[in-house]
Amino acid sequence: MTFHRVLVLAAGLGLSGCSDPQAEPSPPCDQECQDRTAARALRETMKLVYNITLQGNAVGPQDETTPCPLGGKARVFGQATSNAKFGSTEVSLTYELAACHSLSRDEEAGENYDMVVTGSVSQTGTLAVQPTATTALVMQSAAITLEGDVYDPPIGYSITACAVEMGQDGNQLSGSLCGRQFGVGL
Amino acid sequence: MRSLRFLALAVLLSAGHAHAQPAPSTPPQAAAPTLIAPKVLSDTTVLYPDHARGDATVVLTLVVDRTGRVTSAVPSEVNEPFSSLATNRALGWRFEPATRNGVPVVAKIRVEVVFHEPEPPPEAAAATPEPPAPARPGATKEERVEVVVLGEHPEPSRTATLSRAEVRQIPGTFGDPFRAIEALPGVTPIVSGLPFFFIRGAPPGNVGYFLDGIRVPLLFHVGIGPSVVHPVLIERVDLYPGGYPARFGRFAGGIVAGETTLPNPELHGEYNLRLFDAGAAVEAPFAAGRGTALVGGRYSYTAMLLSLLSPEVLLEYWDYQARATYDLTPEDRLGVFAFGSYDYLGQKTQGEPLTLFATEFHRVDLRYDRHLPRGKMRSALTLGIDRSLVQQDRSVVSRLYGGRTEVEHRVDHAVRVRAGTDFALETYGIELGSQVLSPSARRAxxxxxxxxxxxxxxRGDAVITPAPGFDVTPGLRIDLYASEGVSAVGIDPRLATRTQLSERLHLLTAFGIAHQPPAFVVPVPGFQPGGLRGGLQRAVQESMGVELDLGDATTLTATVFQNAFFDMSDPLGTTEPELDGCPPGSYPDDSIGGDYGATPDTPPDCANRFEPGTLGPDRSGGGGQGADSRGGRRFAEVFEVRTLGASYGLELFLKRRLTKKLGGFVSYTLSRSTRSFGRRTYVATFDRTHVANAAVAYDLGRRWRAGSRVVFYTGLPKPPDPFDGSTRLPPFFRLDLRLEKRWQLTPTVWISAVAEAMNATLSKEAVQSECTLEGCAAEEIGPVTIPSLGVEGGF
Incomplete structure (x- = not known):
């Protein structure tokens, strides 16, 4: 957030007369809605692990392990290289998540989760720094376990040893979770 | 400034058993050689009462005991509110006691207090002793001795003083003296209505707020809220934009200093009820008038109002003030002053609210005041705690243990010496929460x-009057700073002069050097960078101006100023740069925010989004989860980058007392503020070439009073845009309105209905440019407007 934006936020606290309908009660969250948040939780957990471990590393083979913010641990290994001029990073990585626990709180109901992830996920493709390149990733897992809450107000969510296939195009994430299709914007 | 204070003109008449003798500043008079009349030691300045109109004269009979304390003050007739105010003030005055053959004796004297409606700030006549006042009607003609008691000479570096009586008449300030600062010359707002401003080119973080000499960590409630001290407690607010007196230090920008009202040994109070908050303050005597106790506070129910307009926002604030004084002896007074505030800004969710920002601070000031034969002294101990919370779980808690001593001594009628010491021990506890920080965030x-x-x-300074009509105030302050094992010393010389050029014209000069540790963007309790990284900031400030009394309560002040800033930390002016002539995927490498010197015709060195040979971040979704960014790195750098700065300009202030039937002011600032970094000098991010305020207040009769105010300023600098040759965002204009109807229920009880609107024109303001490779577009906010309906009253 830039300082300008901080100021804009502060000044916006005046009675500017604008109103936001987001204060309406959250709509019911069905299975598809819950899967969207769960997929977000999985993807953002991988993102977190990557940024903690590999971000800023020298290009080449990678193998690092880190504790997760709220417990558990994660290992990421594989190959990665980059083109700094275009802001892109090519990855072929595997994430091993062992009860990796993370949490997200946000005013958007669908961006709230408290999730523990266990399983192995592969990730192949391009991580890009917008707008000079586009992120294009394929992520797969034969058996992933998610245990926790999704949505606001929280809804219990649990899947065990489910197959996951996800593709990311830019900030659009879509695929299937336990055979159920989903699509979500990150 | 005396113009906003009442000129206390006391004509001391010999009476009773005391034979009077001329005061040092008066012509010799016939007097018994062994009998000396009491001499006033106190500052006898009496503020013109709120809501009063016209001039008045109150004749008081005072009994001054052997210690110089006033034990009795009786007005010859009742003329409220003047007689009560004069009586109350006189009871707090101190005298050198009358003496007979060198032995102190009780004396009864008559004092005539003449009230004039407040005069404008740059009051030329206050600079020098006035000639003896003529005999007043009713004064005894025999053995008459006249003593002219002048208020405190205005400091030459103080460009403006605002009393509450005048501030009440300025639309858009809601009667808040601190909010009125934004209308003064030299003050450049960041965003309309937001109470943070640049002063003569110095950023908000370099502007110090003081209340009775206590540094206030946060002066305004969150957003566009009011100041954190209830106006009823504020006697006046002074603005020192540079070259300030030696008692002010550790801020290399400007000083906003408020003074609380004197303890009043008579039951009185005030209250207000507005659309967005309610407040009240009451003061009462105890121990037969030897002590006073005041409690006050304010609570905002903005959340209720906002729930109608912006249902997702949670906003709450409150503040409190409490003060007690007790006179141990006629010369010794103990006091305690406590004040604090709380602000909360959150976001409603279906579950627990999200805290976006919350802050609170509390201060307790224990004071011991003693009147000295030729002056006064104060020793004080200050305790405080600040607590701020951002982004749900990142917090800072700081505790303050401070003390100060202040001594003022009048050597003779031409020399007054002021000195003091102070210390502050502050502990900071930082919690960064459970969120994973990006490398840049960790660096910041x-x-x-x-x-x-x-x-x-x-520190110490001396107000010297070597010749009639000429005051010079040399001063020096030395500050030692220590943080994280690093220490630094700031040596700040100051010099100010006031020269009477003619009966109505004065020349004022002020010069000073001021040091300050690195500062945060704006004053936020607890948010103070540590470790003195980059060393102290330093400002060299100078100004020269003239004050012209145009008569009929109208004055004109013209001031030119020049400031130079060294090792400046200015996070507001050091934001990350926009796309600026660099190829896609890179940013200027040798510039910082606000540096718009690089254009596509002169491409700068450009940097990659991340270091070649390393892995970039995963920024899916735009950031978060520890992802770093170029912007994040810039954000971290703003706390490390030091720039050179310069500002210069002209300030004009034409004013007719706002409490007159027709009053108003025009305030105009023409200025330029620049920063130098690396190889270039460029216009500062928040530079505004023209800033103008004009206000008018008119008494419609039947206790109706109306006012309006217009605000205009130049837009901020903008980055170069291949499709638009302009160099600035659009200018801003707004209109404020105020209407008041007052009922005087009894001589001392009144009530008013007030309607007020800030930005009645619902003007929007352009605050930045959003640039893409296709060009730039101005981003507007608002309209930021505050409508207010309220009731005010007092007794």
Whole structure:
């Protein structure tokens, strides 16, 4: 957030007369809605692990392990290289998540989760720094376990040893979770 | 400034058993050689009462005991509110007691207090002793001795003083003296209505707020809220934009200093009820008038109002003030002053609210005041705690243990010496929460470590009148700073003069050097960078101006100023750069925010989004989860980058007392503020070439009073745009309105209905440019407007 934006936020606290309908009660969250948040939780957990471990590393083979913010641990290994001029990073990585626990709180109901992830996920493709390149990733897992809450107000969510296939195009994430299709914007 | 204070003109008449003798500043008079009349030691300035109209004269009979204390003050007739005010003030005055053959004796004297409606700030006549006042009607003609008691000479560096009586008449300030600062010359707003401003080119973080000499960590409630001290407690607010007196230090920008009202040994109070908050304050005597106790506070129910307009926002604030004084002896007074405030800004969710920002601070000031034969002294101990919370779980808690001593001594009628020392021990505890920080965020956080800071200062100056009509005030302050094992010393010389050029014209000069540790963007309790990284900031400030009394309560002030800033930390002016002539995927490498000198015709060195040969971040979704960014790195750098700065300009202030039937002011600032970094000098991010305020207040009769105010300023600098040759965002204009109807229920009880609107024109303001490779577009906010309906009253 830039300082300008901080100021804009502060000044916006005046009675500017604008109103936001987001204060309406959250709509019911069905299975598809819950899967969207769960997929977000999985993807953002991988993102977190990557940024903690590999971000800023020298290009080449990678193998690092880190504790997760709220417990558990994660290992990421594989190959990665980059083109700094275009802001892109090519990855072929595997994430091993062992009860990796993370949490997200946000005013958007669908961006709230408290999730523990266990399983192995592969990730192949391009991580890009917008707008000079586009992120294009394929992520797969034969058996992933998610245990926790999704949505606001929280809804219990649990899947065990489910197959996951996800593709990311830019900030659009879509695929299937336990055979159920989903699509979500990150 | 005396113009906003009442000119206390006391004509001391010999009476009773005391034979009078001329005061030093008066012509010799016939007097018994062994009998000396009491001499006033106190500042006898009496503010013109709120809501009063016209001039008045109150004749008081005072009994001054052997210690110089006034034990009785009786007005010859009742003329409220003047007689009560004069009586109350006189009871607090101190005299050199009358003496017979060198032995102190009780004396009864008559004092005539003449009230004039407040005069404008740059009151030329206050600079020098006035000639003896003529005999007043009713004064005894025999053995008459006249003593002219002048208020405190205005400091030459003080460009404006605002009393509450005048501030009440300025639309858009809601009767808040601190909010009125934005209308004064030299003050450049960041965003309309937001109470943070640049003063003569110095950023908000370099502007110090003081209340009775206590540094206030946060002067305004969150957003566009009011000041954190209820206006009823504020006697006046002074603005020192540069070259300030030696008692002010550790800020290399400007000083906003408020003074609370004197303890009043008579039951009185005031209250207000507005659309967005309610407040009240009451003061009462105890121990037969030897003590006073005041309690006050304010509570905002903005959340209720906002729930109608912006249902997702949670906003709450409150503040409190309490003061007690007790006169141990006629010369010794103990006092305690406590004040604090709380602000909360959150976001409603279906579950627990999200805290976006919350802050609170509390201060307790224990004071011991003693009147000296030729002056006064104060020793004080200040305790405080600040607590701020951002982004749900990142917090800072700081504790303050401070003390200060102040001594003022009048050597003779031409020399007054002021000196003092102070120290502050501040502990900071930082919690960064459970969120994973990006590398840049961790780097920025390193500027705010948990630690203990120590500051010690000493200062002294002298107000010298070597010749009639000429005052010179040399001063020096020395401050020692220590933080995280690093120490630094600031040596700040000051010099100010006031010269009477003619009966109505004065020349004022002020010069000063001021040091300050690195500062945060705006004053936020607890948010103070630690470790003195980059050393102290330094400002060299100078100004020269003239004050012209145009008569009929109208004055004109014209001031030119020039400031130079060294090792400046200016996070507001050091934001990340926009796309600026660099190829896609890179940013200017040798510039910082606000540096718009690079254009596509002169491409700068450009940097990659991340270091070649390393892995970039995963920024899916735009950031978060520890992802770093170029912007994040810039954000971290703003706390490390030091720039050179310069500002210069012209300030004009034409004013007719706002409490007159027709009053108003025009305030205009023409200025330029620049920064130098690396190889270039460029216009500062928040530079505004023209800033103008004009206000008018008119008494419609039947206790109706109306006012309006217009505000205009130049737009901010903008980055070069291949499709638009302009160099600035659009200018801003707004209109404020105020209408008041007052009922005087009894001589001392009144009530008013007030309607007020800030930005009645619902003007929007352009605050930045959003640039893409296709060009730039101005981003507007608002309209930021505050409508207010309220009731005010007092007794």
């Amino acid at each position: 956080a390193e500027n705010f470590p948990s630690r203990t800071d120590l500051t010690f200062g000493m």
